[in-house]
Amino acid sequence: MESILKLQPRLIWKNFHTLTRIPRPSGKEGKVKEFICSFSKGLGLETTEDRAGNLIVRKPATPGMESRKGVVLQAHLDMVPQKNSGNTHDFGLDPIETIVDGEWVRADGTTLGADNGIGVAAAMSVLEAEDIHHGPIEALFTVDEESGMSGASGLLPGVLLGEILLNLDSEDEGELFIGCAGAxxxxxxxxxxxxxxxxxxxxxxxxxxxxxxxxxxxxxxxxxxxxxxxxxxxxxxxxxxxxxxxxxxxxxxxxxxxxxxxxxxxxxxxxxxxxxxxxxxxxxxxxxxxxxxxxxxxxxxxxxxxxxxxxxxxxxxxxxxxxxxxxxxxxxxxxxxxxxxxxxxxxxxxxxxxxxxxxxxxxxxxxxxxx
The missing domain is CATH 3.30.70.360 (Alpha-Beta Plaits)
Incomplete structure (x- = not known):
């Protein structure tokens, strides 16, 4: 069966595959936060953690584009830990097993974690890309979205420097969402x-x-x-x-x-x-x-x-x-x-x-x- 590592865009699927190896249910994002910090450090990027546990990674503008408006790419690190009855998967320890099924990628009897792992992977790909000309970029990785949004709710005014925020937690490719329901x-x-x-x-x-x-x-x-x-x-x-x-x-x-x-x-x-x-x-x-x-x-x-x-x-x-x-x-x-x-x-x-x-x-x- 085809591996997700062979899918395009290759960089995004590589990053998503890595995320599926890291347990990250809501409230237990410690391991994935360690990974993001290590990933960003390897790129030489400034990384900070706010009081709510969110991570902010800053990538300087391409030379000559410093005056452009800063863009914030936001995605949440946690995932919904659901599995079929009888499944022995331990979301605190086990990696997610991925299956390429035709035009879909799915998990084997568990949630896949594409919500919002694919958004995190996309933001990571922008951070490490060397062929994209851009103004100042911030990647905001929030915690606890699935069980209460305490990460986003705890974000203080003034922490982010960018003027444009793109939330990467949607499911329809090629469409721009202009709002969402409260809960x-x-x-x-x-x-x-x-x-x-x-x-x-x-x-x-x-x-x-x-x-x-x-x-x-x-x-x-x-x-x-x-x-x-x-x-x-x-x-x-x-x-x-x-x-x-x-x-x-x-x-x-x-x-x-x-x-x-x-x-x-x-x-x-x-x-x-x-x-x-x-x-x-x-x-x-x-x-x-x-x-x-x-x-x-x-x-x-x-x-x-x-x-x-x-x-x-x-x-x-x-x-x-x-x-x-x-x-x-x-x-x-x-x-x-x-x-x-x-x-x-x-x-x-x-x-x-x-x-x-x-x-x-x-x-x-x-x-x-x-x-």
Whole structure:
């Protein structure tokens, strides 16, 4: 299979390949920062780190172009650490394995890190290029973009000298982006009273997997399934029709990723189990048919599981299921000014139970502050 080192432009792909060898999940950018500092030092370029942990690399202007406006090339060092279930990849230790698949470069069961590794690689390539005539250049490498943007938020006024900033974190070649949506986290916690599971129940494990997921900003308009919504639909139906009791649930792992998987541990009265299983399979087929175009690989499974000792109290379970059902997900409003632009959206990103509580985490985006 073709190596990415043979792709063009050769310099950018060389730098990107090097970045895939360096673990850099959000909050753990130490190794990649060391690499950037070493890379810049090797080029004889001034490199500084600000109080937020961002790196600024300055490349002097080509002789005779010192009076040109300075340009800042900005990219973020961290990446989203997501992998398929059963994948043993350790994002804190292991390199990303890349595969050239036709006209695409992808990873082997994990996120690739092209967001924003390819932007970092492009900025690196400009820094080391010797055949580009330019004014003063600064490369701004920010940290923690994927989990809170603390790097960009912590950048102080006056740190940058350039007058023009190019953000290299977009996905469409040959297009210039003139703005982006703001984002906000919304976290809801429900107190849950547990109760001992009565005698006469059977235990099951429900799993939702195989969804494409995607980025909650770039892919939210594609109509892909949300594992938390799919799971809640199954649970709510079984609660209303078969008396389902819920012991635990965990779906999604990152606020800015459309959730691909969810898992719930449940209990059903033994004499209602057969009817539950028939109905569950019918519901699963119905949902798979609905999502066939967007998510043809959706898997919905129910398997026997050990009996839990405790389950959600019934009224608390009803309140929780109705809350997830009512929570918006996907595109809320398209822009009235620009065709095809998502104005406001929400990603129901994470649903997770812990002893005595269950948490729902959403990431809201909008280009209109008041919406």
């Amino acid at each position: 906000m986290n919304a976290v809801f916690s429900f107190p849950i009273d547990d109760e001992t599971l009565p005698f006469g129940y059977s235990g099951f494990i429900i799993s939702v997997s195989g969804l494409k997921g995607g980025h909650s900003g770039m892919d939210i308009h594609l109509g892909r399934g949300n594992a938390n919504k799919v799971m809640n639909r199954l649970l709510h139906h079984a609660f209303l029709h078969h008396g389902l009791r819920l012991a635990s649930i965990e779906g999604g792992s990152l606020r800015n990723a459309i959730p691909r998987e969810s898992r719930a541990r449940i209990a059903i009265e033994r004499d209602r189990s057969e009817a539950f299983l028939r109905d569950f399979r019918a519901q699963a087929i119905l949902i798979q048919q609905e999502l066939m175009q967007a998510d043809p690989d959706l898997q919905i499974d129910v398997l026997p599981g050990g009996l839990p000792e405790t389950v959600f109290e019934e009224h608390a379970l009803s309140r929780f299921l109705r809350a997830v059902h009512a929570c918006p997900d996907g595109v809320m409003r398209m822009s009235g000014e620009m065709t095809g632009l998502v104005e406001t959206s929400n990603n129901l990103a994470i649903v997770k139970s812990l002893p005595g509580t269950v948490t729902i985490e959403c990431l809201l985006r909008s280009s209109v502050d008041s919406s």
